[in-house]
Amino acid sequence: MATDRSTAFDFGGTDPSTFRCPDCAATAPSTSVPYDSLGYAVCPECSYTTGLETEGTTREHGIDV
DSSP, X not given: OXXXXXXXXXXXXXXXXXXXXXXXXXXXXXXXXXBOXXXXXXXXXXXXXXXXXXXXXXXXXXXXX
């Protein structure tokens, strides 16, 4: 069965190769985004990472633990 590859996908108004920070909404080309030692993307604007939370990073983002 043939697949219709002309179907548009909704990427939220950004190019699919664009990093978008969930914390500060900054966008950057995904090839320019640094990664931490565990391989998680780090926002170039606010240093937000989706990696494992530590007491310091949770406090920075207003999360009480």
